[in-house]
Amino acid sequence: MDAQERVLKAINHEEPDKVPAFESTITNNGLKKYYGIEIEKSEIQLYKSLSKLGKKGDRLLQKGYCNKNIVKSVMRNFYEFCKRAHLDLVLSMGALFNRKLLENGEGFIDEFGRIMKFESYVDKNGIETVIVGYHGSVINSFEDYESWEQPDPNWEARLINFEAGREVQEEMNNRVFSIPAISALMEVTWESFGLENFSKLFARSAQIKKVFDDRGKFTLELVKILAEHDAKIILLWDDYGYKNGLFMSPRNYRKYVFPWIKRICDAAHRMDCKIMLHSDGDLTEILDDIVNSGVDVLNPIEPTTANPDYTICNLKEKYGDKLTLSGNISPMLLASGPIQEIISYSKRLIKEIAPGGGFLFGSGHSINPAIPPQHYEAMQQIKEQYGSYPIDHNF
Amino acid sequence: MEFEKLTELLIELEVDDIEAAVKEALDEGKDPFKVLNALTKGMDEVGRRYEAKEYYLTELVLAGETMKEAFKVLKPALAAQENIESKPKVILATVKGDNHDIGKNILGSLLLSSGFEIYDLGMDVDENTIVDKVKETGAQIVALSSLLTMTVEQIEVVHEALQEANLRDKVKLIVGGAPLNEDLAKKLGADDFAEDAVEGVNHIKALAQ
Numbered sequence: 001m002d003a004q005e006r007v008l009k010a011i012n013h014e015e016p017d018k019v020p021a022f023e024s025t026i027t028n029n030g031l032k033k034y035y036g037i038e039i040e041k042s043e044i045q046l047y048k049s050l051s052k053l054g055k056k057g058d059r060l061l062q063k064g065y066c067n068k069n070i071v072k073s074v075m076r077n078f079y080e081f082c083k084r085a086h087l088d089l090v091l092s093m094g095a096l097f098n099r100k101l102l103e104n105g106e107g108f109i110d111e112f113g114r115i116m117k118f119e120s121y122v123d124k125n126g127i128e129t130v131i132v133g134y135h136g137s138v139i140n141s142f143e144d145y146e147s148w149e150q151p152d153p154n155w156e157a158r159l160i161n162f163e164a165g166r167e168v169q170e171e172m173n174n175r176v177f178s179i180p181a182i183s184a185l186m187e188v189t190w191e192s193f194g195l196e197n198f199s200k201l202f203a204r205s206a207q208i209k210k211v212f213d214d215r216g217k218f219t220l221e222l223v224k225i226l227a228e229h230d231a232k233i234i235l236l237w238d239d240y241g242y243k244n245g246l247f248m249s250p251r252n253y254r255k256y257v258f259p260w261i262k263r264i265c266d267a268a269h270r271m272d273c274k275i276m277l278h279s280d281g282d283l284t285e286i287l288d289d290i291v292n293s294g295v296d297v298l299n300p301i302e303p304t305t306a307n308p309d310y311t312i313c314n315l316k317e318k319y320g321d322k323l324t325l326s327g328n329i330s331p332m333l334l335a336s337g338p339i340q341e342i343i344s345y346s347k348r349l350i351k352e353i354a355p356g357g358g359f360l361f362g363s364g365h366s367i368n369p370a371i372p373p374q375h376y377e378a379m380q381q382i383k384e385q386y387g388s389y390p391i392d393h394n395f
Numbered sequence: 396m397e398f399e400k401l402t403e404l405l406i407e408l409e410v411d412d413i414e415a416a417v418k419e420a421l422d423e424g425k426d427p428f429k430v431l432n433a434l435t436k437g438m439d440e441v442g443r444r445y446e447a448k449e450y451y452l453t454e455l456v457l458a459g460e461t462m463k464e465a466f467k468v469l470k471p472a473l474a475a476q477e478n479i480e481s482k483p484k485v486i487l488a489t490v491k492g493d494n495h496d497i498g499k500n501i502l503g504s505l506l507l508s509s510g511f512e513i514y515d516l517g518m519d520v521d522e523n524t525i526v527d528k529v530k531e532t533g534a535q536i537v538a539l540s541s542l543l544t545m546t547v548e549q550i551e552v553v554h555e556a557l558q559e560a561n562l563r564d565k566v567k568l569i570v571g572g573a574p575l576n577e578d579l580a581k582k583l584g585a586d587d588f589a590e591d592a593v594e595g596v597n598h599i600k601a602l603a604q
Contacts, residue, residue, distance in 0.1 A: 117494075119492070119494065121492065121545050133494050134494070135494055195452075195453075195456050195497050195500075196456055196459075196460055196500070198453070199453040199454070199456040199457040199460060200410055200457060200460055202408075202453055202454075202457060203408065203409070203410050203411060203457065242452070242573065243573045243590070243591075244590055244591045245448070245451065245452070246451050246452070247451065247452045247453060248451050248452065248453040249450075249451045249453075249454070252451075252453070285448075304573070304574065304576070306590045306591070331544050331574070332544055332547075332574045332579075335544045335545075368543070368544050368545055369545055370543075370544045370545040371544075
């Protein structure tokens with residue numbers, strides 16, 4: 001069974017040959033080294049060189065996104081890493097592209113106006129990993145927003161990246177399954193204003209509605225384009241919560257976000273495409289809305305929220321027949337250990353959540369540079385050893 | 396402008412109207428400290444509503460913004476009369492390597508309305524900067540935020556730096572952030588841990604006594 005069949009079967013709540021694995025983000029050069037993957041030159045050097053060219057540098061970057069050969073060469077390295085890291089499902093980029101380089105190449109402004117900067121982390125073995133972090137926005141008011149050139153769902157780079165991912169998947173004999181990941185309604189909206197300015201929009205209801213509707217239209221249109229081109233699953237990046245609950249009230253999610261999520265899911269389903277939602281945090285108060293909107297997969301089921309009832313077991317019991325659950329192993333546990341606890345938690349997920357399908361094995365957020373390769377590999381070895389269907393409960 | 400009206404404007408998050416209302420109260424000759432008390436009552440109610448899940452993060456942040464608008468006119472009036480030395484001092488910072496400040500900023504707004512003197516050092520702050528600020532201000536409390544798994548160990552670095560500077564027994568260290576819990580916070584050398592900003596204010600009030 002190849003990775004695509006394995007993942008799709010699991011998402012259809014059937015048992016494939018073995019439990020599929022997925023990480024929404026895996027940025028850890030120590031792990032790359034561990035799996036024998038060449039650590040490519042840091043993006044920072046490229047960005048520094050391009051930023052010296054001013055607007056020409058911005059244009060060259062945009063051109064690069066539209067050059068399938070360049071995109072594929074980057075993907076080949078990353079997908080090979082994912083394959084060696086035992087992952088089945090991998091992502092291509094469908095939104096959140098860079099629009100303008102920051103001076104000195106320290107980062108960029110993305111197509112939603114967010115300022116993103118490179119941040120360097122050096123692990124205990126001295127291996128550096130560069131991640132991209134959110135550093136505010138260039139949009140400080142509704143007036144700024146209105147004058148910002150909104151992202152175009154029809155921009156050719158989106159399909160080129162999706163097709164490049166799929167072609168690399170084919171080159172790898174479908175050992176990984178590539179799906180597009182795109183922005184959605186909430187995360188890019190609050191981040192593109194900053195939380196303070198975003199919160200102020202609620203004092204002016206016409207403004208907040210306009211912004212959410214713009215995001216909804218963009219996402220719906222892009223989902224239609226990708227699904228028409230045979231995307232089988234689309235991941236929506238859209239954090240709704242944090243450790244202690246929701247960013248905004250359930251009432252506001254129902255008013256501004258879920259009507260769009262339902263339209264997006266309906267449009268995708270009509271074209272035989274599934275929707276995976278990535279949202280951090282404790283989502284307890286809107287889980288019914290997520291399921292009723294038609295979301296097929298929920299990632300990453302954070303295990304370290306402040307709500308002791310927000311557990312993958314409770315979610316499995318209540319929504320297990322409708323919703324595929326993805327993730328849940330604590331990144332803090334993966335970073336700090338002890339390894340025996342990583343092993344026992346991984347075993348527990350395989351035993352209790354994997355039977356019947358509807359489960360993608362992985363971390364409860366991301367694989368960040370603080371996670372030692374041995375810890376990550378220990379987690380994956382449990383899946384390799386015990387994750388074949390039918391699950392043997394005697395381990 | 397009645398004090399009750401000021402409290403209500405804060406509770407109802409009237410960010411566009413609060414500044415004019417506070418100005419009106421001060422122009423009428425109302426005691427700025429009584430104006431602050433009215434606003435603090437409003438913030439306390441916002442905190443209660445947040446804990447009761449009647450308000451959420453956006454409302455909490457909007458309340459902070461409303462308070463900031465009020466302070467634009469209130470702060471000069473308070474400064475003319477208050478004695479800063481008598482206010483408990485809190486240093487806020489997101490630890491080195493971490494650039495997340497939502498929780499820290501909300502905590503700052505809430506502490507401001509609770510009568511604390513705030514020294515917000517921002518994000519990605521190293522241990523030496525924190526130690527220097529403790530020396531400079533004589534702050535009794537250091538509140539640290541860490542959202543990333545990779546940066547929680549910085550709490551221990553700050554704890555040790557305060558020890559080396561012989562300041563650790565003079566300050567209380569309270570921490571918060573997504574990867575943390577009470578056990579881990581204590582293990583890293585903190586005196587206290589808070590799940591969120593509202594809990595943080597309550598804990599800091601207790602630590603300040």
